[in-house]
Every structure is written in structure tokens, then in C-alpha cells.
Amino acid sequence: MNRVTVVTHPLVQHKLTLMRRKDASSNSFRRLLGELSTLMAYEVTRDMPLQDMPIETPLEAMTGKVIDGKKLVFVSILRAGNGFLDGMLNVVPGARVGHVGLYRDPATLQAVEYYxxxxxxxxxxxxxxxxxxxxxxxxxxxxxxRIKRLDPRSIKFVCLLAAPEGIHRLHKAHPDVPIFTAAIDRELNDHGYILPGLGDAGDRIFGTK
Incomplete structure (x- = not known):
């Protein structure tokens, strides 16, 4: 599990447990996901570079530190990634946003790009x-x-839950990409769902089946 960071902050773990409950409403699930993704954003952006900015306080001039949010891109894997996006943008509102539309072929479980x-x-x-x-x-x-074809400076992957199989697959293809997650669950079932998991995140975010 090299290059995998599990965010163990008590508030993250508390909100994740509440989200896992099968009786959590879509409204509650969305709210908790937004709060949790905001908390995780602090960990993900911990090593962002800073630059000097001259400012004036009410008392005197000084030089402070700022990040260049315009150099950061949050890329949402549609559609469930959008539920993670708002919380991240709360922390870095100047970030740009990209979208990748992928669906999982139910027969092969392979990803098919549509956007x-x-x-x-x-x-x-x-x-x-x-x-x-x-x-x-x-x-x-x-x-x-797909993103690597555009030659960005760096790539990180952030998720709520990870299965060991998914970590192995992503790192086999891209060993240079660090993973940040709130939990590593036990395994996948025969349909490719994480166990114990929390069900289909997209369905729970948007109230669909």
C-alpha cells in the first residue's frame, strides 16, 4: 500500500460511518459527503507550493504566503465525482475543474469513455x-x-472508499499517482461493488437506482 494515505481524522471517520448506513437519506448523504470532502481536501493540498505576496494589514505592510489556486485542477469522474467536487472547491475556490465521463460496462467491468x-x-x-x-x-x-496525455505537473487520486483490488489496479498502471482515501475496505463482490462499502455512491447522491 505504498503511496496510499488513509485520512484517519476522527471527523472524517465519524462522517463516513454515518454515510455508510443504509437508512441515510440522499439529502443526508450529500451533506455528509460535502463535509467529508472538505476535510479531506486539507490533507490532499498539504504539500501545495506557496508563493510570497506583499500585502498591507490594518497596521503595516508585510509579505504573506498564498497558493495559486489557478494552477490546481480538480477532475471529476462523472457522475459521482461531482458529489465530491463542491467540498474540495470550498477549500480552493480558485481551482479549475475538468470532467471525465466514464461508465462501467456491466459485462466486462471495463471503463468506457463518453466525455x-x-x-x-x-x-x-x-x-x-x-x-x-x-x-x-x-x-x-x-x-x-487520458489525463497523462496532457502532461500535467502532477496527478493525485482522491476517493471516499477504496478496495484493495482497485488500489492494486491503479498503482499497477500508474505507480507514480498517490491515492488518498478515508478507508480501505475488505474486498469486491462478484459485481464489482466494495464490501462492506456503502452501496452505489452515484445512486445515493442523486437518489436514483
Missing amino acids: FKMPSGMDARDVVVVDPMLATGNSAAACVD
């Missing part, structure tokens, strides 16, 4: 890919494959 839209100048940007679930890892690996 791809990124900001310009990706070669000067740091990318954080967001998707609540890292299950088989096929969608994550396909997304990173």
Missing part, C-alpha cells in the same frame, strides 16, 4: 482526480491514462 473536458494549459497544472469509490480501479486508471 472529456479539461482546462487549457494542463502542462502547467497540478491535477487532483476525485471519485467517491475506487472499486475495480478500471475507471480510475482509464481517467489517469
Whole structure:
């Protein structure tokens, strides 16, 4: 599990447990996901570079430190990734946003791309890919494959839950991409769902089946 960071902050673990409950409403699930993703954003952005900015306080001039949010791109894997996005943008509102549309073929469990839209100048940007679930890892690996063609400065992957199989698949394809997650669950079932998991994140976010 090299290059995997499990965010064990008590508030993250508390909110994740509440989200796992099968009787949690869509409204509650969305709210908790937004809060949890905001908390995780602090860990993911911990090593972001800073630059000096001259400012004036009410008392005197000084030089402070700021991040250049315009150099950061949050990439949402549609559709469930959008549920993770708002919390991240709460922390870095100046970040750009990209979208990758992928669906999982139910027969093969392989990722099929149907949409791809990124900001310009990706070669000067740091990318954080967001998707609540890292299950088989096929969608994550396909997304990173596509993004790497644009030669960004760096790529990180952030998820709510990860299965060992998904971590292995993503790191086999992209050993240079660090993974941040709130929990590593036991395994996948025959349909590619994480166990014990929390069900289909997209369905629970949007109230669909």
C-alpha cells in the first residue's frame, strides 16, 4: 500500500460511518459527503507550493504566503465525482475543474469513455482526480491514462472508499499517482461493488437506482 494515505481524522471517520448506513437519506448523504470532502481536501493540498505576496494589514505592510489556486485542477469522474467536487472547491475556490465521463460496462467491468473536458494549459497544472469509490480501479486508471496525455505537473487520486483490488489496479498502471482515501475496505463482490462499502455512491447522491 505504498503511496496510499488513509485520512484517519476522527471527523472524517465519524462522517463516513454515518454515510455508510443504509437508512441515510440522499439529502443526508450529500451533506455528509460535502463535509467529508472538505476535510479531506486539507490533507490532499498539504504539500501545495506557496508563493510570497506583499500585502498591507490594518497596521503595516508585510509579505504573506498564498497558493495559486489557478494552477490546481480538480477532475471529476462523472457522475459521482461531482458529489465530491463542491467540498474540495470550498477549500480552493480558485481551482479549475475538468470532467471525465466514464461508465462501467456491466459485462466486462471495463471503463468506457463518453466525455472529456479539461482546462487549457494542463502542462502547467497540478491535477487532483476525485471519485467517491475506487472499486475495480478500471475507471480510475482509464481517467489517469487520458489525463497523462496532457502532461500535467502532477496527478493525485482522491476517493471516499477504496478496495484493495482497485488500489492494486491503479498503482499497477500508474505507480507514480498517490491515492488518498478515508478507508480501505475488505474486498469486491462478484459485481464489482466494495464490501462492506456503502452501496452505489452515484445512486445515493442523486437518489436514483
